[in-house]
Amino acid sequence: MKRTTYWISFQLLMAGVFASAASADFTLGTWDLSAGVGLGAQLTNIRKSSAKWVEYRDFRNSALANAYLNAERASYRLNLEATRIGLDDQEYVLSGGRYGSFQYDIFYNSIIHNLSFNALTFYSNPGSDTLNWGAGVSPTASTTWPSRFDYSVKQKNFGANASYFSEGPIFYSIGVEQSKPGGIRPVGVSLTTPGGPGLELPEPIDQKNNTVAMEVGYKQANWTTSLDGSFSRFTNFVPFVEFRNPSFTATTPTEKLSVPPSNDYWKIGGKAAWNPIGLNSSFLVRASYAKLTNEQNLFETIADGTGNTGDPVAVPALTNAFSGDLQYGTASAALTSEPVQDLETKLYYNFSRKWNQNTSITFTGATPDENVTNELFSYYKHDLGIDVDYPLPAKTKLGLGYEYMNVHRHRIDAIATRDHVYYAELRNSEADFVAAKVKYQRLNRSSDAGYTEGGLEGDFRILYYLRRFDVTNKGQDKVSAALDFTLMDNVGLGLEYTYRLNDYYQTIFGRNKDRSNEVYADLSYQVPSFGRFTIFTDYEVTKYESSARRYNPGIDPAPSTPPDANNYNWGAGIENRTWGWGLEAELPIVENKVDFGAGWQQYRGKGNTEFGVQSLGAAPAYAAAPIGNFDNYLRNTLRARARYAITESFTATLGYLYELFKYEDISFDAYTLTPGTNTLTGAFSDYDYTGHLGYLVAEVRF
Amino acid sequence: MKNILLLLVLSAFASGRAYGAIERASVDKCKGCHEGVVNSFLDGTHHGKAWSKDQTGPKYNCETCHGNGDQHINDNKIESIISFSKKSAQKPGKLNDVCMNCHGKSSDLMFWSAGKHKRNDVACSSCHSIHKEKQIRSASTCFSCHKDIRSQVNRFSHHPILEGKVTCVDCHNPHGTLSHGMIRAETNNQLCYRCHADKRGPFVFEHPPVEENCMSCHNPHGSQHFHLLTQKLPNLCQDCHDFSRHPGTPYDGKKGFRGTRDNKLIARSCLNCHDRIHGSMAPHNPAFPDNSGKVFTR
Structure with a gap:
């Protein structure tokens, strides 16, 4: 099978200069050692301050430092690698072990996720879990807002793993890890009436997740088995966010926003494989059980919306003590075999179940009809199927398959669903220069809703006509084809096409259809003793067709109800296109002395929506305007790197990165902080940038 | 508990068994024609390093993987030896059997026979380089076949895969699992919960x-829409939620x-109010239901 490779990462591009030496450079006692240190600098220039430019990368003007150490003695090894030391995307790994016996690693890394820079809020203390504003500040006048801040989350991860896997029957492993995200993210809350004003505010993130995982296994000539277990404790150090609601007259923070709850998650599992057990067969099984728990008291008071005073009043609940208890059970089995020569089969079965024993809490209204009780969602799933492959003449392989999935869930709009999936596939490699594959797949899904038209009253009658795309009846057709050419020893061409149609054939309101066409191609050319060139392109278009009913409270939402200016059926047709292309070259200009690499990529996305509204006489009930800019974006990337090995132990690398990003969307076009119906802070409104990054690194090998 | 864990770890470090050694005389037979390959194998690969530096264990040579080479030496034909090159005469399954002889019993490879890669005739050597030290850059190796995923991870919203902070094998086991998509968990949600x-x-x-299922709304590989959403807001929400007003x-x-x-369209659309989705x-609060957990605004 032909393979082409791509430069995929700026990190990798920059880290390439720190590649470890293949052989030992010096010895220390009985250890053979090689080591290197890279020092340099990166300089950046960006037009407009955009978090998108540095979404996951630290591109500050800064020094660059990297180091590695490799040590070997007999079959023992020890490796230390430190990359981008001191930066927000730094990484350190110490690994080692003995070949064929054991290995271990200890690591630390940080992942930065910059969301939006230079946001502005009327709250005087973004980052705090008690948000208030001071004298002289008006939430409706952004000119008085005092606080600039960044939406950014930085996660620090550190941990260690060790495993033992000798030629003996026992193997085991253990791993521990701690992840600590911290920062500020934007969050939205409603302020007053249904569909009324909203408020964007900074939510502090201060969390920790500790995980320990173990596996113990036993292997024999024809079978292997293992038991595994893990425990994870997630701690949220922010109990809730208190904020002052600008729509209320209260002068202190009386509103509360819940945050993700702390929880304990433990899991045990086991798996086994018998291989072979006759007929060239393997029997594989896996089972697991997990339990997720937490204990948390709900707010004892909430803000009183009556008269918009915002004064704290007691939560009208029979209890405010919540005990979370979710359990997940799974069991899987697969039998792969060759019952007759060259006929390969796989029978499989998967079962999964979610039990929900959370506390059921009833919140009491003025009358019993207004009581609200939280619903406890649970499900179980059976999934079984068969795959068959059989060789035909002319190096052709026929694949056939069938899968049946039956799901029962505690969800009244789709109590049960049944999926039947059939597929046929042909693969051919008769010609030396091309491998071909074509596949057709059909899915039929039927779904049972738990209510009838007569059982629904008032505004809720819409539910009888509404079907949700994730669970409702549908038919799916999927066709895919792929050609993989090896035109010459050094030229490869890959082509792929996929068509997918989902037809939600019984849906009146909801998503009616979606379809996608995808085309992918790449061409690689290896010039002997000169270099490799790659060109690729992707194109995908996806269309969604949806229907809905706009209606006022108290008006029958039936689709046949005569339309007027406030009550009508309407539909939307959404089209999303994405396409990209790129060129890449890797040129070892002077072998082991000078090499050069460069790449260009362009990715674009474009979305638009057309609306169709039920007619009211000669004109539509509502004259909807199409949207031509729905998540439109453009990203151009140019990167280049030259490396010069001045001596065997001294290498210099010079690199450059250019990136242009443009974003256009009706939701952010002409963005203002206080539009009247929503009070915003600027989150995600700063995507556009033009960035340049240059770096120079000198590496010394010892 | 802590003591037991410590004991397990220490016993692992203390009881390593010898891995083996290269049988030089046999290797030299091949070196006559394949000197470059043999040298790079001995000096630059994990197999070569391990076997060449540990003289206490079992002996290995080229024929351990390539089969008896006598006929190949005589006729110089690729068909007379087990070759892992593109021109190999052996089926991928037969080639993989060679690797699985030693590696098949590891925890990661237990379910190889049930995986999609085995079924699609992917050979171990399609991704792994045996004769030459080559670090598998996980994503680029995978993208050479999974072109649709290459496209998705380059889109507007994506996990930091291109940036090297998340790799394909963090979520998938390319060596086979019993789960759909060869993910490293039993269900999609249990996989996502590991990090989220x-x-x-x-x-x-x-x-x-x-x-x-997280995938009802998110595409984990990348999306044209923010937060890895499968569709633009408010349309994604409206495809399920229709009610008065x-x-x-x-x-x-x-x-x-x-x-x-x-405010249902500007900025973050439905999430402007319903952020706890x-x-x-x-x-x-039945008396003030719009600022309430039930509708995910608090």
């Missing part, structure tokens, strides 16, 4: 599609910041 522990709950108010109202081209500034721990 804040989404686990348990919540007082749950959002059923969230609890059943705002859930069923069309939000069209008249309603951006330049138009009537409807993954679940809420807030109580419900």
Whole structure:
């Protein structure tokens, strides 16, 4: 099978200069050692301050430092690698072990996720879990807002793993890890009436997740088995966010926003494989059980919306003590075999179940009809199927398959669903220069809703006509084809096409259809003793067709109800296109002395929506305007790197990165902080940038 | 408990067994014609390093993997030896059997026979380089076949895969699992919960599609829409939620910041108010239901 490779990462591009030496450079006692240190600098220039430019990368003007150490003695090894030391995307790994016996690693890394820079809020203390504003500040006048801040989350991860896997029957492993995200993210809350004003505010993130995982296994000539277990404790150090609601007259923070709850998650599992057990067969099984728990008291008071005073009043609940208890059970089995020569089969079965024993809490209204009780969602799933492959003449392989999935869930709009999936596939490699594959797949899904038209009253009658795309009846057709050419020893061409149609054939309101066409191609050319060139392109278009009913409270939402200016059926047709292309070259200009690499990529996305509204006489009930800019974006990337090995132990690398990003969307076009119906802070409104990054690194090998 | 864990770890470090050694005389037979390959194998690969430096264990040579080479030496034909090159005469399954002889019993490879890669005739050597030290850059190796994923990870919103902070094998086991998509968990949600522990709950108010499958709303590889969403807001929400007033109202081209500034379309659309869409721990106030956990605004 032909393979082409791509430069995929700026990190990798920059880290390439720190590649470890293949052989030992010096010895220390009985250890053979090689080591290197890279020092340099990166300089950046960006037009407009955009978090998108540095979404996951630290591109500050800064020094660059990297180091590695490799040590070997007999079959023992020890490796230390430190990359981008001191930066927000730094990484350190110490690994080692003995070949064929054991290995271990200890690591630390940080992942930065910059969301939006230079946001502005009327709250005087973004980052705090008690948000208030001071004298002289008006939430409706952004000119008085005092606080600039960044939406950014930085996660620090550190941990260690060790495993033992000798030629003996026992193997085991253990791993521990701690992840600590911290920062500020934007969050939205409603302020007053249904569909009324909203408020964007900074939510502090201060969390920790500790995980320990173990596996113990036993292997024999024809079978292997293992038991595994893990425990994870997630701690949220922010109990809730208190904020002052600008729509209320209260002068202190009386509103509360819940945050993700702390929880304990433990899991045990086991798996086994018998291989072979006759007929060239393997029997594989896996089972697991997990339990997720937490204990948390709900707010004892909430803000009183009556008269918009915002004064704290007691939560009208029979209890405010919540005990979370979710359990997940799974069991899987697969039998792969060759019952007759060259006929390969796989029978499989998967079962999964979610039990929900959370506390059921009833919140009491003025009358019993207004009581609200939280619903406890649970499900179980059976999934079984068969795959068959059989060789035909002319190096052709026929694949056939069938899968049946039956799901029962505690969800009244789709109590049960049944999926039947059939597929046929042909693969051919008769010609030396091309491998071909074509596949057709059909899915039929039927779904049972738990209510009838007569059982629904008032505004809720819409539910009888509404079907949700994730669970409702549908038919799916999927066709895919792929050609993989090896035109010459050094030229490869890959082509792929996929068509997918989902037809939600019984849906009146909801998503009616979606379809996608995808085309992918790449061409690689290896010039002997000169270099490799790659060109690729992707194109995908996806269309969604949806229907809905706009209606006022108290008006029958039936689709046949005569339309007027406030009550009508309407539909939307959404089209999303994405396409990209790129060129890449890797040129070892002077072998082991000078090499050069460069790449260009362009990715674009474009979305638009057309609306169709039920007619009211000669004109539509509502004259909807199409949207031509729905998540439109453009990203151009140019990167280049030259490396010069001045001596065997001294290498210099010079690199450059250019990136242009443009974003256009009706939701952010002409963005203002206080539009009247929503009070915003600027989150995600700063995507556009033009960035340049240059770096120079000198590496010394010892 | 801590002592038991420590004991297990220490015993592993203390009881390593010898891995083996290269049988030089046999290797030299091949070196006559394949000197470059043999040298790079001995000096630069894990197999070569391990076997060449440990003289106490079993002996290995080229024929351990390539089979008896006598006929190949005589006729110089690729068909007379087990070759892992593109021109190999052996089927991928036969080539993989060679590797699985030693590696098949590891925990990661236990379910190889049930995986998609085995079924699609992917050979170990399609991804792994045996004769030459070559670090598998996980994503680029995978993209050479999974072109659709290459496209998705380059889109507007993506996990930091291109940036090297998340790799394909963090979520998938390319050597086979019994799960759909060869993911490293039994279900999609259990996989996502490993990193996104804040989404686990348990919540007082749950959002059923969230609890059943994260993929109903998110494409983990990348999306044209923010937060890895499969569709633009508010359309994604409206495909499931229609009710009186705002859930069923069309939000069209008249309603951006330049138009009537409807807060169901501007900025983050539905999330401007309903931010706790993954679940809420807030109580419900029947007297003031709009600022409540039940509708995910608190």
